[in-house]
Amino acid sequence: MSIVDYLGIELPIIQSPMAGVQDHRLAVAVSEAGGLGSIPCAMLGADAIAAELSAFRALSDQPVNVNFFCHQVPQADARRETGWRNALQPYLNEYGVSTIPPGPDRNPFDQAAATAIAPFRPEVVSFHFGLPSAELIHRVKSWGARVMSSATTVDEARWLEAHGADIVIAQGYEAGGHRGMFLSDDLTTQMGTMSLLPQIVRSVRIPVVAAGGIADERGVKAALAMGATAVQMGTAFLLCDEAGTSAIHRRALKSADSSHTAVTNLFSGRPARSIVNRVIRELGPISELAPAFPLAATSIAALRKAAERHNSGDFTPLWSGQNTSGCSEVSARELTLALAGALEPA
Numbered sequence: 001m002s003i004v005d006y007l008g009i010e011l012p013i014i015q016s017p018m019a020g021v022q023d024h025r026l027a028v029a030v031s032e033a034g035g036l037g038s039i040p041c042a043m044l045g046a047d048a049i050a051a052e053l054s055a056f057r058a059l060s061d062q063p064v065n066v067n068f069f070c071h072q073v074p075q076a077d078a079r080r081e082t083g084w085r086n087a088l089q090p091y092l093n094e095y096g097v098s099t100i101p102p103g104p105d106r107n108p109f110d111q112a113a114a115t116a117i118a119p120f121r122p123e124v125v126s127f128h129f130g131l132p133s134a135e136l137i138h139r140v141k142s143w144g145a146r147v148m149s150s151a152t153t154v155d156e157a158r159w160l161e162a163h164g165a166d167i168v169i170a171q172g173y174e175a176g177g178h179r180g181m182f183l184s185d186d187l188t189t190q191m192g193t194m195s196l197l198p199q200i201v202r203s204v205r206i207p208v209v210a211a212g213g214i215a216d217e218r219g220v221k222a223a224l225a226m227g228a229t230a231v232q233m234g235t236a237f238l239l240c241d242e243a244g245t246s247a248i249h250r251r252a253l254k255s256a257d258s259s260h261t262a263v264t265n266l267f268s269g270r271p272a273r274s275i276v277n278r279v280i281r282e283l284g285p286i287s288e289l290a291p292a293f294p295l296a297a298t299s300i301a302a303l304r305k306a307a308e309r310h311n312s313g314d315f316t317p318l319w320s321g322q323n324t325s326g327c328s329e330v331s332a333r334e335l336t337l338a339l340a341g342a343l344e345p346a
Ligand SMILES: Cc1cc2nc3c(=O)[nH]c(=O)nc-3n(C[C@H](O)[C@H](O)[C@H](O)COP(=O)(O)O)c2cc1C
Pocket: 016, 017, 018, 019, 021, 040, 042, 067, 127, 128, 150, 171, 174, 175, 176, 177, 178, 211, 212, 213, 214, 232, 233, 234, 235, 236, 319, 320, 321, 322, 323
């Protein structure tokens, strides 16, 4: 069965869930165009998750994907926090930031989140950083949802298949946002989409979705030719009318800066791809001082806020993949149809 039939969608295009930059509006536009729209829930509490799904269902009767993180919650480590704070102190002084409010919430998928989504019976539930417990997977599947998760290595793809994933997303190193890596934190294990995709296709029996660096119809066709049953794209949607991408983030994506991205742990504690900005340049993309995910986000979020007040993206996570050539300021419907080679005649 093709993934299109498997998921009840018309086009093999999945819009990446992108926490912090989009909500149900982008998802509705993509699902209504025939792709699979995604609602990122990693930074939302139970009430906000229910509100997002309710808004989606009010506007569309097409399938939807809801996305969660499933990391281990770390113990706070006072020594590491102090080291990190010291590394950021010159910048905090520069902006006159003396109090650090609590950082952005990033909670792993749990029973409360499952309870919030259950009444809406989302057709697809996807995860980043592995999978939740067998009990939670069973609960999600009890209403017929398909379970999807990102693999950044062949081992991770095999692990996901063995632990209940219905679909695996091969996330190449080009991809924007967080690396979904969960079996190893060694960045030298990470491969580009062209290398990763065919190896995962050969190694698992479940359908494989390609993600990372795909930006146009030819890229979609290439991924399908290499054995993917669909593609998941994030960066290409960041300038769409329905995306909530901030003005500072949009400006960076449209500038020459977007040709230089790096995988960095500075913004959250986990490796994620961002356009290189001042803090990445000055501290280096990977810092051993950064506290464990998601604790590193707290101090830098305060700096980000202060810098953004001065219209600066120097401390903003400018999440982006390596290929921004597909970003354009159009409706997500137009982009989805163009990616699938299904543009309606004008
Ligand atoms: C701005 C941004 C935010 C992202 N946030 C998430 C997220 O919340 N959950 C997730 O599973 N993946 C997230 N990703 C990664 C995507 O799932 C996917 O791997 C990536 O978009 C594919 O590469 P591309 O950006 O080159 O298209 C994000 C990507 C971007 C660009």
